[in-house]
Amino acid sequence: MRDAGGEITSKAQKVHDVIIVGGGPAGLTAGLYLARARMDVVLWEKDMPGGAPALTERIENYPGFPGGIPGIELAERMRQQAEEFGLAIKPFCPMRSMRREDDLLVVMGEEGEEAARAVILAMGMRPAQLGVPGEKEYHGRGVSYCATCDGAFFRDAVVAVVGGGNSAVEEALFLTRFASRVVIVHRRDRLRASRILQERVLRNPKVEIRWNRVVKEIRGDGKRVHSLVLASTESEELEEIPVQGVFLYVGNIPNTEAVRGFLELDERGFIVTDEQLMTNVRGVFAAGDVRKGSVWQVAGAVGDGVRAALNAQYYVEELKGIAYR
Ligand SMILES: Cc1cc2nc3c(=O)[nH]c(=O)nc-3n(C[C@H](O)[C@H](O)[C@H](O)COP(=O)(O)OP(=O)(O)OC[C@H]3O[C@@H](n4cnc5c(N)ncnc54)[C@H](O)[C@@H]3O)c2cc1C
Structure with missing residues (x-):
């Protein structure tokens, strides 16, 4: 005006x-x-x-x-x-x-x-949400979108990282400093992260990758996360894996x-x-x-x-x- x-x-x-x-x-x-x-x-x-x-x-x-x-x-x-x-x-x-x-x-x-x-x-x-049961309920009680912020709370614990891109792999590597084991859950049979990150994560003895799996549910005891329910993308197979933390990097x-x-x-x-x-x-x-x-x-x-x-x-x-x- x-x-x-x-x-x-x-x-x-x-x-x-x-x-x-x-x-x-x-x-x-x-x-x-x-x-x-x-x-x-x-x-x-x-x-x-x-x-x-x-x-x-x-x-x-x-x-x-x-x-x-x-x-x-x-x-x-x-x-x-x-x-x-x-x-x-x-x-x-x-x-x-x-x-x-x-x-x-x-x-x-x-x-x-x-x-x-x-x-x-x-x-x-x-970060995008995954949209599965348990995600909202346990946000801040085992579910996190930021390993840098929350990783130190998971000393000697088993944690899962969901995703296969750069952020997921970088943060999985960071979590190996604290966690006893880091399970990467990825819906494909190969990672999208850059080659140098892939090399590091694939040779890290603390990291295990569950290929061709999606998260169906995050379960807990009402107070904290205790497990993840995974579904295979190739069969009807469902499995429940014990974890104390879940870090989500899915978009x-x-x-x-x-x-x-x-x-x-x-x-x-x-x-x-x-x-x-x-x-x-x-x-x-x-x-x-x-x-x-x-x-x-x-x-x-x-x-x-x-x-x-x-x-x-x-x-x-x-x-x-x-x-x-
Ligand atoms: C886990 C992780 C690891 C990464 N690692 C790397 C790496 O190793 N190397 C690399 O190059 N990049 C990395 N990145 C990516 C990099 O951080 C981003 O590309 C970069 O920060 C983008 O900068 P930006 O300024 O566009 O956005 P951002 O850094 O996201 O900043 C946006 C800002 O806007 C503010 N904001 C949002 N909405 C509003 C609003 N309505 N009003 C006022 N303020 C608002 C936010 O609070 C925020 O401070 C990583 C990202 C993540 C999440």
């Missing part, structure tokens, strides 16, 4: 150049670039900044850190570097929805709203509920963007795991954060009639 003098204003009090939603690697990188370019930028984060790496034991494939780096340390370094350039981070500030007001975009939260000329969406994704759901109906999502809920990482809503960009076509890696999210930041910067400068290039 424009006031009598033609200036852009909003019902929301202050107009930023850019609002970033999500404080993982994509959002923090975008924030670093925009703050360093002296843009007026604020980052909304629903929890504490850091994103998925803050919950990952070790990251070995992010360039620049031979020997790897603890995920929490990488997340903390990213936050610190962005703040050094003046990025304003609002922790515990979830976006609930968005709307457009003429040339402005308004981000709405629980305690108010803020307006900006451009928005970068970097909300990442969360991911993008955190896009707040923008559903506002912009274009693919059939799985990931945000569709063009080559500039702009969505079908002018001025709204997406970066990282939440974007359709993401490689779901830290380095990929960082690259996306750079692209979204630069394109958002050019978009805002054009809107303000500034031409530096």
